Amino acid sequence: xxxxxxxxxxxxxxxxxxxxxxxxxxxxxxxxxxxxxxxxxxxxxxxxxxxxxxxxxxxxxxxxxxxxxxxxxxxxxxxxxxxxxxxxxxxxxxxxxxxxxxxxxxxxxxxxxxxxxxxxxxxxxxxxxxxxxxxxxxxxxxxxxxxxxxxxxxxxxxxxxxxxxxxxxxxx
Amino acid sequence: xxxxxxxxxxxxxxxxxxxxxxxxxxxxxxxxxxxxxxxxxxxxxxxxxxxxxxxxxxxxxxxxxxxxxxxxxxxxxxxxxxxxxxxxxxxxxxxxxxxxxxxxxxxxxxxxxxxxxxxxxxxxxxxxxxxxxxxxxxxxxxxxxxxxxxxxxxxxxxxxxx
Numbered sequence: 130x131x132x133x134x135x136x137x138x139x140x141x142x143x144x145x146x147x148x149x150x151x152x153x154x155x156x157x158x159x160x161x162x163x164x165x166x167x168x169x170x171x172x173x174x175x176x177x178x179x180x181x182x183x184x185x186x187x188x189x190x191x192x193x194x195x196x197x198x199x200x201x202x203x204x205x206x207x208x209x210x211x212x213x214x215x216x217x218x219x220x221x222x223x224x225x226x227x228x229x230x231x232x233x234x235x236x237x238x239x240x241x242x243x244x245x246x247x248x249x250x251x252x253x254x255x256x257x258x259x260x261x262x263x264x265x266x267x268x269x270x271x272x273x274x275x276x277x278x279x280x281x282x283x284x285x286x287x288x289x290x291x292x293x294x295x296x297x298x299x300x301x
Numbered sequence: 302x303x304x305x306x307x308x309x310x311x312x313x314x315x316x317x318x319x320x321x322x323x324x325x326x327x328x329x330x331x332x333x334x335x336x337x338x339x340x341x342x343x344x345x346x347x348x349x350x351x352x353x354x355x356x357x358x359x360x361x362x363x364x365x366x367x368x369x370x371x372x373x374x375x376x377x378x379x380x381x382x383x384x385x386x387x388x389x390x391x392x393x394x395x396x397x398x399x400x401x402x403x404x405x406x407x408x409x410x411x412x413x414x415x416x417x418x419x420x421x422x423x424x425x426x427x428x429x430x431x432x433x434x435x436x437x438x439x440x441x442x443x444x445x446x447x448x449x450x451x452x453x454x455x456x457x458x459x460x461x462x463x
Contacts, residue, residue, distance in 0.1 A: 143346055145346070145347055145350040145351075145430050145434070146346045146347070146349065146350040148350070149350040149351075149353045149354050149357075152354070152357065153353065153357070156357060156361070163360050163361065164357075164360075166360050167353075167356040167357040167359065167360035167361065168353065168356055169356070170355075170356035170359045170360055171352040171353045171354070171355055171356025171357070171359075172352070172353075172356070174352055174355060174356065175348070175349070175352040177303075177304050177305055177308075178304060178308060179308070180305065180308030180309055180311070180312050181304070181307060181308035181311050181312075182341070182348070183312065183341075184308065184311035184312040184314075184315045185311065185315075186337040186338070186340055186341040187312075187315045187319065187333075187334065187337045188315050188318070188337070189336070189337050189340055190332075190333040190334055190335070190336035190337025190338070190340070191315070191318060191319065191322060191330075191333040191337070193333070193336050193337075194329055194330075194332045194333040194336055195322065195329065195333060225307055226304070226307050226308075226311065227304075227393075228423070228425065228428075229351070229425065229428045229431055229432065232431065232432055232435045232436065233340060233344065233435055235436075236435045236436055237340075239436075245440065248436070248440075249440075249444050252423065252444065252448075253423065253448065253451070255423065256419060256422040256423040258394055258422065261394055261395065261398075264395065264398055265394075265398050265418075267398075268398040268399055268401065268402035269398065269401060269402055269405060269414075269418075272463055273405075273411065273415070273459070273463065276459050276462050276463060277415055277418065277419070277455070277459060280455040280458060280459060281419070281455070284451050284454075284455055288447055288448060288451050291447050292440070292443050292444050292447055295439075295443050296439065296440060296443070297439075
């Protein structure tokens with residue numbers, strides 16, 4: 130990212146923080162107790178994923194420094210063909226943890242030459258949530274759970290390709 | 302498995318990878334830590350903002366409200382409402398199953414419930430600014446929009462298959 134681009138990015142981030150602070154100010158004036166409960170809920174959620182965030186960013190650093198462009202492009206880029214898309218489905222299905230924690234990791238792969246379809250497919254297949262399937266079956270029944278899981282995996286590749294189709298090609 | 306233990310497992314695995322990395326090339330491994338820390342610091346304000354927003358949604362949009370909104374809808378509207386409510390809801394999927402389960406047992410249309418769960422898990426309106434901050438608005442809007450469409454579509458398919 131260029132220096133100018135990173136400054137713009139930084140301003141954008143601050144803008145979001147600013148906006149949320151304004152919403153809180155409003156919420157606090159409307160319902161102070163609810164607003165402080167909300168702040169508390171957000172904070173405890175943040176603390177609960179701190180370890181995960183640290184681990185993911187440590188991995189982001191490792192990938193950026195260690196893995197070469199050629200390798201990522203060969204496995205997850207356009208030249209990998211359909212196999213790359215299948216790898217993406219597998220990775221997405223096996224990932225656990227909140228999706229938003231995975232975003233920076235996927236973007237670091239994208240910068241190294243992974244195609245947009247791979248990013249979108251990982252995020253689509255990620256909805257399988259294998260570790261939650263027994264609980265889902267408990268509440269919704271086994272047929273519902275199996276069909277939902279199957280559809281999630283089946284639709285991941287078409288969905289990823291559709292997202293990629295609308296993305297500009299040379300934008301990295 | 303709680304989110305904290307998942308975090309510990311990730312940290313342990315990444316720690317092992319770093320152990321290997323340091324033995325291979327200590328200088329490169331240090332660079333990796335610096336690179337990772339720089340990305341994290343860069344995104345920290347956005348992360349804080351998003352988590353504050355998530356807390357706000359949890360407090361002002363409790364599960365009981367979701368149930369009352371979805372429970373009253375008629376069939377055609379229920380499908381769309383299911384997808385949309387799932388999209389703006391935030392929280393672990395674990396929280397969506399009991400809601401969906403009680404919707405089903407109260408006679409809700411299964412495709413609407415399926416659309417609700419699918420978009421709950423993979424469409425995130427609240428985390429949209431964060432996704433856009435990392436990937437770009439174009440990608441974030443495309444992915445979430447198309448995923449919402451896929452959630453409605455697979456909800457209908459699921460209704461036909463069951």
